Amino acid sequence: MSNIIAWFSQSRIRSFVKLSTKKQNKIKTEIDLKFADQKQILDSRLSYAKDSARKADRLLSRGKKDKAKEAVNTFKLDLVSSQPVMNAYVSTSLEKHLLEVISMEGFEFPDLLEDIRKDIDFGLFSVNASNELDAIIKTEVDPFSELGIEL
C-alpha cells in the first residue's frame, strides 16, 4: 500500500470499505450530522461578517467614518472567528464526500494508479494531517492584505 495520498492511507478510511452496509450507514449518518452542524455555524459566521461589511458600507456612505471603522473591525473579528469553523467544515465535508464515494459499488482505492504515476493530483486528499489542511485554507484568511487594502 502506498502512503503518498494521506487520506487514502488512513486505517479508518481503509477499514470503512470492509464494514457492513449497516455500520457504514451509521458512520455516514454521524458525519452527515456533524457536517450539517458545522455548515450552519459557518453560514451564521459568514452572515455576521457580511452584515458588518454592509453596515460599514452604509455608515461610510453617510460620512460616519469612525462608526464605519468600528464596523470594519467587527468584520475582521467575524472573519478571524470563521476560519477555524471553515477548516473543520472543509475537513468534515471532504470525509463525508469520500465516504459516499467509497460506498459506491465497485469502488477501488487508487493504489494501481499511484504506482503507475506519482504525479496524479488528488487535491486535498494528498494533504497530510489537519494542521496542513488548515494552513492551506488559511492562505485566504486576510482578504484585506490580499486585496491590497489598508484600513
Place this chain on the structure above:
Amino acid sequence: MGDNMSRPIYDRLAKMPKKKLDKLEYDHQQHLVRFMTAKEGKAEEIQSMEKKYSRLKDKASEEIKVSIPRVLGTAMEMRQIKAELLISRSILALLRSNQFYHRFMVMLIQDTKAGVEYDPDKAKNLIPLEFSELISGSIVSTNMDGVLSELKSEIDSSIGGE
C-alpha cells in the same frame, strides 16, 4: 513501472476460463458506467460553482469602484465557494481514478480474450488521456493560492486608471 502492477493482474486473467472473463468484464463495465455518471455529475456541479464564482468576481470588481467595505462581503462569499470547489475537485479526481481503473480492467480482459500480447506500457499510456488536466496542474496550488490575489489583480486593472 506500469509493468509491476498490471502484469500480475494480466497473468491472473490469462488463467481464467472465458465464462468467468465474460462475467468479470460485465461487472467492470457496470462499475465503469456508474463512476462515469458520478464523475459527469460532479463535473457539472463544479462548472456551476465556477460560474457562480466568476459572477461574484465581476460583482466585486464593480463594488470596489464604489466602496471597499462593500467588496468585503462579496470576498467572503468567494472564499466559501473556493473552498467548496477545492473539495469537489478532489472528489472528482477520485471518481476519475475509479473510472480509469474499471476502463483499464475492461481493456485488459478484452485483450486477454482476444489473445493480445501483454503490453506493460498500456496503463501508463492511458493515464495522460484520462488525467491530462490533473497531471499538468495542482488542484490545491492552482485554486487555493489565487483566490483573492486573482480578484486583487482584476480590481487593480479595473481601477488602475484612477
